[in-house]
Amino acid sequence: MSKYIVVLGTMDTKGEEMAYMKERIEKAGHNGFLIDVAPLGSSLYTPDVPNTEVARIAGYKLSELIQSESREKIMQTMGMGASRVLLNMFKEGNIQGVISLGGNQGTAIASLAMQALPFGFPKYLVSTVASGNIRPYVGYRDIGMVFSVADFLGGLNPVTRSILANAVAAVIGMVERGEGISLEKGQKTAAITALGNTQKAVSRAIEKLKEHGFQVIGFHASGAGGSAMEELIEEGFISGVLDLTPHELAEEVVGEGAYVPVRSGRITAAGKAGIPQVICMGALEYLCFGPRESIPERMRNRKIYMHNPFNANVKITKEEMKEIGTVMAERLNEAKGPAAILVPEKGWSIYGAEDGPLYDPGGNRALVDALRERLKEKVKIEFVDANINEPLFVDRAVEIFIKLSTRA
Amino acid sequence: MSKYIVVLGTMDTKGEEMAYMKERIEKAGHNGFLIDVAPLGSSLYTPDVPNTEVARIAGYKLSELIQSESREKIMQTMGMGASRVLLNMFKEGNIQGVISLGGNQGTAIASLAMQALPFGFPKYLVSTVASGNIRPYVGYRDIGMVFSVADFLGGLNPVTRSILANAVAAVIGMVERGEGISLEKGQKTAAITALGNTQKAVSRAIEKLKEHGFQVIGFHASGAGGSAMEELIEEGFISGVLDLTPHELAEEVVGEGAYVPVRSGRITAAGKAGIPQVICMGALEYLCFGPRESIPERMRNRKIYMHNPFNANVKITKEEMKEIGTVMAERLNEAKGPAAILVPEKGWSIYGAEDGPLYDPGGNRALVDALRERLKEKVKIEFVDANINEPLFVDRAVEIFIKLSTRA
Numbered sequence: 001m002s003k004y005i006v007v008l009g010t011m012d013t014k015g016e017e018m019a020y021m022k023e024r025i026e027k028a029g030h031n032g033f034l035i036d037v038a039p040l041g042s043s044l045y046t047p048d049v050p051n052t053e054v055a056r057i058a059g060y061k062l063s064e065l066i067q068s069e070s071r072e073k074i075m076q077t078m079g080m081g082a083s084r085v086l087l088n089m090f091k092e093g094n095i096q097g098v099i100s101l102g103g104n105q106g107t108a109i110a111s112l113a114m115q116a117l118p119f120g121f122p123k124y125l126v127s128t129v130a131s132g133n134i135r136p137y138v139g140y141r142d143i144g145m146v147f148s149v150a151d152f153l154g155g156l157n158p159v160t161r162s163i164l165a166n167a168v169a170a171v172i173g174m175v176e177r178g179e180g181i182s183l184e185k186g187q188k189t190a191a192i193t194a195l196g197n198t199q200k201a202v203s204r205a206i207e208k209l210k211e212h213g214f215q216v217i218g219f220h221a222s223g224a225g226g227s228a229m230e231e232l233i234e235e236g237f238i239s240g241v242l243d244l245t246p247h248e249l250a251e252e253v254v255g256e257g258a259y260v261p262v263r264s265g266r267i268t269a270a271g272k273a274g275i276p277q278v279i280c281m282g283a284l285e286y287l288c289f290g291p292r293e294s295i296p297e298r299m300r301n302r303k304i305y306m307h308n309p310f311n312a313n314v315k316i317t318k319e320e321m322k323e324i325g326t327v328m329a330e331r332l333n334e335a336k337g338p339a340a341i342l343v344p345e346k347g348w349s350i351y352g353a354e355d356g357p358l359y360d361p362g363g364n365r366a367l368v369d370a371l372r373e374r375l376k377e378k379v380k381i382e383f384v385d386a387n388i389n390e391p392l393f394v395d396r397a398v399e400i401f402i403k404l405s406t407r408a
Numbered sequence: 409m410s411k412y413i414v415v416l417g418t419m420d421t422k423g424e425e426m427a428y429m430k431e432r433i434e435k436a437g438h439n440g441f442l443i444d445v446a447p448l449g450s451s452l453y454t455p456d457v458p459n460t461e462v463a464r465i466a467g468y469k470l471s472e473l474i475q476s477e478s479r480e481k482i483m484q485t486m487g488m489g490a491s492r493v494l495l496n497m498f499k500e501g502n503i504q505g506v507i508s509l510g511g512n513q514g515t516a517i518a519s520l521a522m523q524a525l526p527f528g529f530p531k532y533l534v535s536t537v538a539s540g541n542i543r544p545y546v547g548y549r550d551i552g553m554v555f556s557v558a559d560f561l562g563g564l565n566p567v568t569r570s571i572l573a574n575a576v577a578a579v580i581g582m583v584e585r586g587e588g589i590s591l592e593k594g595q596k597t598a599a600i601t602a603l604g605n606t607q608k609a610v611s612r613a614i615e616k617l618k619e620h621g622f623q624v625i626g627f628h629a630s631g632a633g634g635s636a637m638e639e640l641i642e643e644g645f646i647s648g649v650l651d652l653t654p655h656e657l658a659e660e661v662v663g664e665g666a667y668v669p670v671r672s673g674r675i676t677a678a679g680k681a682g683i684p685q686v687i688c689m690g691a692l693e694y695l696c697f698g699p700r701e702s703i704p705e706r707m708r709n710r711k712i713y714m715h716n717p718f719n720a721n722v723k724i725t726k727e728e729m730k731e732i733g734t735v736m737a738e739r740l741n742e743a744k745g746p747a748a749i750l751v752p753e754k755g756w757s758i759y760g761a762e763d764g765p766l767y768d769p770g771g772n773r774a775l776v777d778a779l780r781e782r783l784k785e786k787v788k789i790e791f792v793d794a795n796i797n798e799p800l801f802v803d804r805a806v807e808i809f810i811k812l813s814t815r816a
Binding site: 024028071103119120122124128129130131132133134135138139140141142143144145146147148149150151152153154157158159160161162163165166167168169170171172173174176177178179180181182183184189192194202203206207210215216217218219220222223224225228232237258262308 | 432436479480536538541542548551552553554555557559560562565566567568569570571574576577579580581584585587590592600602611614615618623625626627628632640645666670
């Protein structure tokens with residue numbers, strides 16, 4: 001059955017490439033659909049949705065937008081408009097895949113638009129900036145990105161013709177044979193959060209949860225991982241969170257690190273959704289950075305542990321630990337579902353253990369005291385005399401999680 | 409006709425995922441082929457190429473490798489071995505696509521392996537680290553990358569099942585309907601280098617070159633772009649280089665900036681291949697950085713121009729300019745083909761023009777003097793009394809390029 005695949009881009013400069021992509025989609029028996037997100041200029045090719053319509057759906061008249069607003073605001077508006085166009089098409093069942101191409105600006109607009117579509121929906125982006133930091137574009141989404149190798153300058157050339165042909169073929173492949181996220185019926189789905197530093201605990205917990213009939217989805221506490229988890233909670237895919245490694249909350253509160261959540265508001269989604277959550281303090285005692293040069297100057301006199309030459313762990317101060325505890329309490333107090341905190345008294349990670357390089361009982365105590373002061377009675381806090389990675393701790397965490405989940 | 413698609417990964421921890429991917433490839437009527445690159449551990453699933461063989465082809469006995477070498481060296485060796493396995497399969501026509509999945513380590517090994525395969529060959533990588541800086545993995549290659557959303561922990565789950573199904577479908581799509589790079593017969597192919605700051609010159613040059621019967625491939629001087637150009641020169645796709653924006657040479661020589669070439673040795677490939685090249689000095693007077701914080705401390709007292717809040721241009725000192733000129737002369741002196749330098753006397757970019765924020769006639773002169781002192785007679789240097797973006801300059805550059813190309 002033939003499908004609808006959207007080709008999205010700035011048609012003033014990339015009209016020829018977009019027309020070529022549409023042509024290849026149609027040769028494969030599907031329907032290509034052109035959305036023009038160029039704020040300026042016109043194209044030799046006719047779009048299915050013109051840029052004026054994209055601006056209009058974002059609440060602007062295009063001519064006024066480009067006259068009165070900053071370049072950044074214009075881009076955001078076109079991205080927002082395009083995301084609404086895509087979402088409307090999706091809701092009406094009129095789109096099965098989306099592909100885009102762009103330079104700096106086009107990539108920003110296209111990725112913003114694509115973020116409106118659900119996980120598992122086929123999305124692909126050919127970009128001149130896809131050899132570098134793509135987090136600003138991808139965030140926590142499954143947007144495939146490929147480096148364009150050559151620039152989109154002066155129309156199609158032998159290199160871009162090949163890269164674009166492959167990209168179009170990839171989307172067609174996904175549309176024809178891909179799959180969205182589907183849950184097995186009758187099975188409960190637990191989310192769990194991990195870092196290398198808590199991996200041993202996570203592995204044991206996953207095994208135990210499976211024994212209890214859960215299917216388990218692990219998320220790397222990398223800023224993108226926790227954010228993806230929270231999005232999936234919102235979308236209804238998760239029945240409970242064993243938050244073994246809420247590390248990203250620390251980076252969010254301190255405001256620095258490589259793993260600041262893409263979506264702010266860590267540990268709020270489960271509370272809003274009313275599903276059970278057990279918070280286990282994993283890796284809340286340090287911040288993650290890249291190589292030594294990437295550590296902000298103001299933090300260079302702290303305890304620093306180089307996990308390897310490319311990854312530095314920087315200790316969080318007592319004052320900051322207190323602040324993290326405060327924010328954690330505030331957020332968990334708002335939870336509509338059951339929430340519990342389980343504190344491993346002998347350290348919250350490998351490095352934070354008694355013999356670890358980031359051991360700091362005073363800091364941990366500061367966080368816990370701040371928590372205790374503010375936590376409402378409905379959120380239970382419990383202590384286990386073990387390190388987070390010890391079976392004693394893990395088993396108790398799973399036990400509490402199962403108890404909350406059964407009650408829920 | 410059924411094709412061969414390689415699934416590459418560390419089977420000790422990702423065997424279940426890899427077996428699932430192979431199964432989906434075979435359901436679509438193709439042949440899945442498992443390569444195990446795990447330095448340690450064993451899998452429940454049997455690979456087609458075991459890790460011992462991957463190590464062996466890289467010149468190591470696996471058991472000795474893991475005992476005697478560092479983690480980094482082990483990873484590099486497994487990546488190198490896998491790249492040789494892929495390349496051998498490619499040469500024998502036994503592989504039409506490759507897909508991989510990985511965390512930090514698996515992504516490093518897989519991307520190293522995939523880099524052996526030519527541009528336009530279907531390659532896709534599902535990674536837990538594909539929301540961040542992917543340049544270390546992708547380099548200047550067309551390796552599609554997608555964020556795994558969830559971690560590969562404890563086997564398949566509803567999220568990874570969907571993300572992997574889509575990725576497999578994407579590679580199948582590329583294998584069935586993609587296209588490699590193909591040149592139109594009898595047409596000469598010019599490469600040209602660009603930055604926003606020289607774009608006007610580049611656009612005019614492309615037009616002129618097309619009038620002269622060239623097909624033109626533009627490369628963004630972003631570190632990855634120039635490196636991709638040089639790789640394509642080596643592979644025989646390019647008949648001449650109008651190097652309007654050799655900017656990356658400056659970053660390579662100074663050793664800092666966001667656009668240091670991925671492959672070092674900028675402006676050497678054309679010389680080695682014996683194809684004509686015209687070097688036009690574009691944007692050699694500044695370095696590119698990200699936001700202001702990303703500028704190294706030692707450079708913060710220089711002339712800095714914020715192109716926008718996310719992009720800083722930092723002036724290169726006179727001493728460094730001299731060094732760039734010296735390196736340029738040394739490299740061009742080695743050229744086997746015709747080479748010429750054309751200097752725009754009124755500035756090498758928009759920002760470097762007389763009324764621009766990075767105007768520095770003394771610096772430019774230092775570079776040019778160093779060049780003149782060292783250049784062998786066979787490399788002509790010529791001056792045009794115009795800014796690089798003026799038609800007067802561009803037309804002369806094209807004229808010289810055509811002359812060298814016709815003679816060649």
